[in-house]
Amino acid sequence: MTSQYDYESLGADTFQQLCQALLAKVHTETQCFPVGMPDGGRDASVPTRLVSDSIVYQVKFRKPTPNKLASADDICSWLERQIFGEMSKIARLASKGAIKYVVMTNAQCSSHSEAGTRDRMQTWLDENLPIQSQIWWRDDIDRRLDGQTDIKRTFGLLRDASGLAEMLGIVTPSMDLHEVVRLARTDRRVAA
Known part of the structure; x- marks a missing residue:
């Protein structure tokens, strides 16, 4: 991406x-x-x-x-x-x-x-x-x-749904924003 x-x-x-x-x-x-x-x-x-x-x-x-x-x-x-x-x-x-x-x-x-x-x-x-x-x-x-998710996360550059999907390792570009948010809520790496 x-x-x-x-x-x-x-x-x-x-x-x-x-x-x-x-x-x-x-x-x-x-x-x-x-x-x-x-x-x-x-x-x-x-x-x-x-x-x-x-x-x-x-x-x-x-x-x-x-x-x-x-x-x-x-x-x-x-x-x-x-x-x-x-x-x-x-x-x-x-x-x-x-x-x-x-x-x-x-x-x-x-x-x-x-x-x-x-x-x-x-x-x-x-x-x-x-x-x-x-x-x-x-x-x-x-x-x-582009491929440095950890650096982007450290510097606050994962700011939108695609950034959240990248952090979670979701590589399906067609995934709905609501699905990304649903998955994020169940992932311990994402703050509540």
Whole structure:
């Protein structure tokens, strides 16, 4: 089951913790840095045998744009400013052996070849960062989160009948909402 999740309701700090939880699920050796503290450009990192910060993850939370959808130019400009503010830290991490820098963001991307936010930002990263870099956009995080019921439950992202059905392990998409609620009332995992 695929969804788009309401990251904005989490706020910046909790969104960072959600991203860290996803990383820790995939890479058990992930080191997660405390929220709201100076982190040297790292919200999480994956070490290798020789380098403690081999793959570095930085979370960038975009607040919703009031009364309008953000344009591709708005999103690219915002993200360039965010990353530009980390440039000296990225250079220092690269000099210490970091081989990859990944930005995780709740910002929506567009996939238009060469003109969309995904391709435009990848070109900008390739031209401006000293190491291999990538952005995990909202859609990238959504797909990594889809199969992680425990993480979605922890962060309050199972909010509707389909979320309740997922938590209960009901995979019948045609099941009636009343049937889901009836089953939930008999399941000890669901609070009364």
